[in-house]
Amino acid sequence: MPLVQVTMLEGRTADQKRKIAQRITDAMVEEAGARREAIMVAFHEVSKESYASGGVLMVDKQPK
Amino acid sequence: MPLVQVTMLEGRTADQKRKIAQRITDAMVEEAGARREAIMVAFHEVSKESYASGGVLMVDKQPK
Amino acid sequence: MPLVQVTMLEGRTADQKRKIAQRITDAMVEEAGARREAIMVAFHEVSKESYASGGVLMVDKQPK
Amino acid sequence: MPLVQVTMLEGRTADQKRKIAQRITDAMVEEAGARREAIMVAFHEVSKESYASGGVLMVDKQPK
Amino acid sequence: MPLVQVTMLEGRTADQKRKIAQRITDAMVEEAGARREAIMVAFHEVSKESYASGGVLMVDKQPK
Amino acid sequence: MPLVQVTMLEGRTADQKRKIAQRITDAMVEEAGARREAIMVAFHEVSKESYASGGVLMVDKQPK
Numbered sequence: 001m002p003l004v005q006v007t008m009l010e011g012r013t014a015d016q017k018r019k020i021a022q023r024i025t026d027a028m029v030e031e032a033g034a035r036r037e038a039i040m041v042a043f044h045e046v047s048k049e050s051y052a053s054g055g056v057l058m059v060d061k062q063p064k
Numbered sequence: 065m066p067l068v069q070v071t072m073l074e075g076r077t078a079d080q081k082r083k084i085a086q087r088i089t090d091a092m093v094e095e096a097g098a099r100r101e102a103i104m105v106a107f108h109e110v111s112k113e114s115y116a117s118g119g120v121l122m123v124d125k126q127p128k
Numbered sequence: 129m130p131l132v133q134v135t136m137l138e139g140r141t142a143d144q145k146r147k148i149a150q151r152i153t154d155a156m157v158e159e160a161g162a163r164r165e166a167i168m169v170a171f172h173e174v175s176k177e178s179y180a181s182g183g184v185l186m187v188d189k190q191p192k
Numbered sequence: 193m194p195l196v197q198v199t200m201l202e203g204r205t206a207d208q209k210r211k212i213a214q215r216i217t218d219a220m221v222e223e224a225g226a227r228r229e230a231i232m233v234a235f236h237e238v239s240k241e242s243y244a245s246g247g248v249l250m251v252d253k254q255p256k
Numbered sequence: 257m258p259l260v261q262v263t264m265l266e267g268r269t270a271d272q273k274r275k276i277a278q279r280i281t282d283a284m285v286e287e288a289g290a291r292r293e294a295i296m297v298a299f300h301e302v303s304k305e306s307y308a309s310g311g312v313l314m315v316d317k318q319p320k
Numbered sequence: 321m322p323l324v325q326v327t328m329l330e331g332r333t334a335d336q337k338r339k340i341a342q343r344i345t346d347a348m349v350e351e352a353g354a355r356r357e358a359i360m361v362a363f364h365e366v367s368k369e370s371y372a373s374g375g376v377l378m379v380d381k382q383p384k
Binding site for chain 6: 177
C-alpha cells in the first residue's frame, strides 16, 4: 500500500498532476508489485517563497 | 514526543479537526505512554486535484 | 482517503502500534467521515539520537 | 525542484527502487517540466508492524 | 542531498523564511558536510485550525 | 510549534545530529520567534539504495 508524496512548486495544472499520478501509480504497480487501488499520491504545492535550494528561496533566484 | 501528520482532502470543519486532534492525542497518551503536552498533530489539507488513489485524481472519480 | 503518519521514538511494541492504528482509524471514520478501508497509518520510528526537542537530542536528556 | 517521498513496505530490492526512481523522475521531467538534476526521490521503508490500512496492521492481515 | 521540511504556523514573512532557509542550509553544509547546491528546504505552513499540541488546536489556545 | 524533518543519507554521527538540531532550533527561535521548547527536529536517515537524485540512486553514482 505505497503512498507517494510529491512536494513541488505550485502552478502545475490539474492535467499535469493527473498524468504524474497515473505514471507514478503505473511505476509502483509494474516495478514494486503494488496493488493499483492501494496506491495513493498526494501533491503538496508550495509557493516560491516557501521553497529553497542551495539556501536561496526560489523567489530570489534569477531566471536561467 | 510523537508527531502526527494527517494528509486529507480539504473541507473538514475546525470542529472535525478539533475532535480528531483530541482523539489522536488521547490514543498516543493512553497506548504509547507519551506525554500529552509533547504530542503535536498537523493537518495537511489537499484539494481534489492534488490527491489520487489507484492512479485517478479525486476530482475525476465518480461519486458513489 | 486520509493518510496518517506518526513519527515517534522507537521501542513501542506491535501491540501498541496495533491499538494506535485502530484508534486513529476509528477517529478518522467517526469524526471525518472517511471510508475505513481508505485510511492508511504509517509509523516512522526514530532513535533517541535522531530526535530532538528544544534543541536537545533525546539521548542527551536527563530522565525526569 | 520537486521532491518525491515514497513510503512503502520494506522488502523491495535495490533494482526495484532503481527503476521506480527512474520512472518517477522521468514523469516529473516530462509532465511537470522539472529539471532532471533537481528531482529527489526518497524511499521510507516500514515494516509490516508499522503500516496499517483500514485500521489493521499489515502483519495482522490474511494473505489474499 | 539532504532535504529539510519545516511545518509551522502560517504568518511568517518571506524574509523570515529566507533567513531560516539560509541558516538551515549553512548548518547542513558545515555540520553534515552536505553540498550546498543539493540541499532543499520546504516550508509547509498550516493554519491555527490545522495544528494542535497537547490535543488542543492552536485556535483554541489562550494567548500567554 | 514548528517541527523540522530532515531526510538525509545515513552515516552521520550523533554529534553531527546534535549540532544540526541545535542550529536549526536556534534559527527557528531567532528568526521565526518560536518558543524553544516547542521545536522538534527529527532525522529520517535513508540508505544509498533508498535515495536518488536526477533519477539515479546514490549507490549507483560515481564518487566525485
